[in-house]
Amino acid sequence: MVKLVSPTGKDVVLRPVRANAGIEASYNRALQKWVDALHKSLSFWITAQYRANPPPSLAQDAGFESFRDGSPANAMRRAIHRMSRRWLKAFDKGADELAEYFVDKAAGATDVQLKDVLAKAGFTVKFKATAEVNNAMQAAVGENVGLIKSIAQQHLSDVEGLVMQSMTQGRNLGDLTEELTKRYGVTKRRAAFIARDQANKMTAVINRTRQAELGITEARWRHSHGGKHPRQSHVAASQADGGKGKLYDVAKGCLIDGDLIWPGELPNCRCTAQSVIKGLE
Template sequence: MRDGEPVTLPPIRPAAPIRERYEGRLAAEVDAMQRAIIRAITAAWRANTPETVLMGSDETATSALQKALNALARKWLKRFDDLSDELAGHFTNAVRDRCDRTLQDQIRRGGFSVRFKMTAPMRDAFNAVRAENVGLIRSVGEQHLAKVETLVMQSVSRGRDLKTLTAELHKQTGVTKRRAAHIALHQNNMATATMRSVRERELGVSEGIWLHSGGGREPRASHKAFSGQRFNLAEGHDFGDGFGRVLPGQAINCRCTWKAILPGFG
């Protein structure tokens, strides 16, 4: 350390295995839903193939497809509702435990010892992260099923065949899985930043040094310019980009982190 430089703890970066498990569970559920959709729509379509006429679609075929879609929605919205409670709980606990263990190890290497409890600030942060994840996981199923219904009805009304519809459904599954991957990445970054900051503030840390990640295809110029600057852990920093005051990793697509400045040494 050079004279005048603050004493800091190493940054705690989001754990890739946690993100990968989260993304993997979502992707597996989307794949299972897609297989069920293809089976149900194919069966309904072949049982009563829509007629391609200029005046519109066959009402009986449309009713049969709508019945199949309604049954799919009942089953898979419930399944994603159950998944949201389970996966959000596992994910939030994993991030909190990993932040606690990493910070404890860092402090232990400095010759000190600390044991973290579920304090009121951590409980608030934990519940907020979990609630956000519950909503996002549910939305994966909701948005996919809504898009599937649109694609099916458009295929009927526009006279497309089953092969074309099936290709469109597979394409939409790819879109949904990419969204699930984006959710997993952002939530891992955001949850790590949120719960890590709570623990560091409980240790008396009030400031950090922003570190730009250097990753991502389109790095934010404002975040890169702010790298190396001090900020208040309780407030974050406002870049004027619509996200308000954020910690590193909290804004969408932000992969930045920080070094905590030890109190009394900075």
């Protein structure tokens, strides 16, 4: 392990390393493309099935008919299950490749940015593919695979609920289409959140791993000033110590709201760390 030491005797506070906006955008575009294809397919087949086997009107006694094998509700349920199997398989098949691509790009961009930050502070460092970084990357791949799969799982479950409720209540296709469009919007926003949140987390994890490799034991908490609803405790931590940011142990995390956490760890947290290279004693 290389231990960086300030040659001037004074602490050197590095610029924060931030998530690469281009990689986040690329990840988001890929997720949005999958969500769009999923929604388009579901809308087409659900509409076709709804028109071929419309639900009985509310004026009819559908209490018994809805449980018969040949009922419109059962026909729709079977159709949705066929579509669900197809799309779950598609997301499962592509999740590993997309997750690995994103993690590799995010880790590489973090190293490049950290190397540039160190160079501007007067330090020349060559990063290597260490076991610690590889472990962090593999953990991130696993987390992202699960999140990608969950997009399809949650959306399909929600859609099935909406469709079966519509069939039970004898609602028209226009009302159902409106509900499906709303759910589509929810899923698109969740996909965008996953891309943004994971970009922040990935950057923070790789940065923290490199800090340990360089012998950097302290950092200052810095708020990003991004987002419409910032966590006030995170803002306060950034303003601590005369505005320099709260100093914390990199290995343990920063004590905020009674918990030891790291920048970017909590959902939607865009805070960053300013590494502190200690001066000569």
